[in-house]
Amino acid sequence: MKYRIKGGLLVIPGAGGTVQATKGDILIGNDRIEAVGDIGFQHHHAEDIAVIDAQGCAVIPGLINAHCHAGMSLLRSYADDMRLQPWLEEAIWPVEAVMTPDDIYWGTLLSGLEMLKGGVTTFADMYFAMEDVANATVEIGMKAVLSLGLIGIGPNAAEDLLATKAFFDTWHQGADDRIHVQLGPHAPYTCPPEYLREVVTLAKELGAGIHVHIAETEDEVDGVGQTYGRTPVEYLDDLGVFDTPPVLGAHCVYVTNQDQAILADRQVGVAHCPQSNQKLGAGIAPIPAMRALDIPVGLGTDGAASTGRLDLWAEMRAASYVQKVIDRDPEQLKAKEMLYMATRGGALALGLDDTGALVPGFRADLAIVDLSAAHLTPCHDPIALLAYAAGPSDVRDVMVDGEWVVRDCHLTTLDENKILRRCREQSKTLMQRVRGE
Numbered sequence: 001m002k003y004r005i006k007g008g009l010l011v012i013p014g015a016g017g018t019v020q021a022t023k024g025d026i027l028i029g030n031d032r033i034e035a036v037g038d039i040g041f042q043h044h045h046a047e048d049i050a051v052i053d054a055q056g057c058a059v060i061p062g063l064i065n066a067h068c069h070a071g072m073s074l075l076r077s078y079a080d081d082m083r084l085q086p087w088l089e090e091a092i093w094p095v096e097a098v099m100t101p102d103d104i105y106w107g108t109l110l111s112g113l114e115m116l117k118g119g120v121t122t123f124a125d126m127y128f129a130m131e132d133v134a135n136a137t138v139e140i141g142m143k144a145v146l147s148l149g150l151i152g153i154g155p156n157a158a159e160d161l162l163a164t165k166a167f168f169d170t171w172h173q174g175a176d177d178r179i180h181v182q183l184g185p186h187a188p189y190t191c192p193p194e195y196l197r198e199v200v201t202l203a204k205e206l207g208a209g210i211h212v213h214i215a216e217t218e219d220e221v222d223g224v225g226q227t228y229g230r231t232p233v234e235y236l237d238d239l240g241v242f243d244t245p246p247v248l249g250a251h252c253v254y255v256t257n258q259d260q261a262i263l264a265d266r267q268v269g270v271a272h273c274p275q276s277n278q279k280l281g282a283g284i285a286p287i288p289a290m291r292a293l294d295i296p297v298g299l300g301t302d303g304a305a306s307t308g309r310l311d312l313w314a315e316m317r318a319a320s321y322v323q324k325v326i327d328r329d330p331e332q333l334k335a336k337e338m339l340y341m342a343t344r345g346g347a348l349a350l351g352l353d354d355t356g357a358l359v360p361g362f363r364a365d366l367a368i369v370d371l372s373a374a375h376l377t378p379c380h381d382p383i384a385l386l387a388y389a390a391g392p393s394d395v396r397d398v399m400v401d402g403e404w405v406v407r408d409c410h411l412t413t414l415d416e417n418k419i420l421r422r423c424r425e426q427s428k429t430l431m432q433r434v435r436g437e
């Protein structure tokens with residue numbers, strides 16, 4: 001099927017890691033963008049092209065959530081206002097110990113529903129029961145870079161390495177290349193050196209990328225420093241974790257100048273999760289410095305149990321505003337940089353070369369954002385409006401690989417109400433299991 005998306009304000013690449021807006025049309029053929037801007041008169045009246053009116057709308061690349069734990073959305077509002085270690089050890093891990101693949105399947109559909117309707121087309125995920133995550137992702141019509149979380153100090157460490165290999169063999173570049181698989185060593189503080197060596201050996205054997213939490217809190221930096229005499233970045237680099245690109249580092253809050261030089265040299269992508277980091281009181285990653293070193297930086301929500309919402313619009317604002325406060329400088333992380341990080345920056349951090357920009361030849365992943373709401377009126381500067389005033393409810397239509405997955409604010413692929421009903425039930429039975437009932 002071919003589509004001509006007509007008369008929208010197109011958000012296209014700008015200079016130096018930014019975006020710009022221009023009025024025009026987009027021609028979509030199969031799963032690719034064929035033309036952008038002036039698409040040529042021969043396409044204006046062709047009978048085999050469906051015309052979609054985007055007057056009064058912005059057309060943006062599909063947003064990329066660069067770090068998520070989609071299956072955790074069943075734990076939204078379960079445990080908040082706690083430090084990371086007690087939150088994990090006392091609240092989250094005991095629930096995860098009794099979670100079933102079914103819980104994770106439905107939790108992922110719930111996350112997918114929220115993300116797709118908010119304009120997110122691709123997410124990077126680390127969790128368990130990843131076959132179920134992959135199935136849910138494909139069924140709802142999204143794309144994902146998936147990794148089974150590997151806890152080297154956990155009881156399933158060896159078994160999960162074998163499961164990761166099987167998952168990679170089955171799913172990597174599967175579902176018409178909508179699913180990519182990476183290896184997911186959870187973090188420096190949960191993966192000792194001998195385990196990370198095994199992970200690196202497997203990554204090299206498979207040619208797989210890696211997704212890992214790095215330097216999220218000061219406690220982690222202190223712990224790794226006391227045990228290994230290194231920063232978390234140095235520790236991972238010494239063990240070869242950055243040797244098999246693409247490597248995605250979530251958080252990277254506490255990174256020294258030397259760490260940043262390593263990340264730049266190894267082209268490690270960074271998933272900046274400003275809302276998760278703020279809510280945890282963890283700190284904020286030095287994003288302007290890392291961008292200045294050409295480190296690919298995207299935006300991530302982390303799990304809904306950490307952040308509350310899987311909302312890339314809120315992450316754009318959080319990232320920009322907190323940086324302006326830290327530097328006492330309103331010129332830091334401008335609107336045009338935030339939209340870049342939420343789209344192309346995220347794609348590059350995930351190693352998706354042909355994704356995240358409205359450019360001919362790229363994958364046709366996009367969202368049409370209705371600019372008619374009160375909070376988007378008037379429109380002096382569409383880029384500022386999108387970064388600082390728009391939200392998930394303004395997203396009207398979403399396309400993934402040339403197919404409509406949201407039309408007129410409704411999911412086309414699955415029954416939204418069924419997902420919501422089932423997830424309420426699923427979370428009730430999960431809590432009964434936690435209480436041993």
Ligand SMILES: [Zn+2]
Pocket residue numbers: 067068069213250302303
């Ligand atoms: Zn995380």
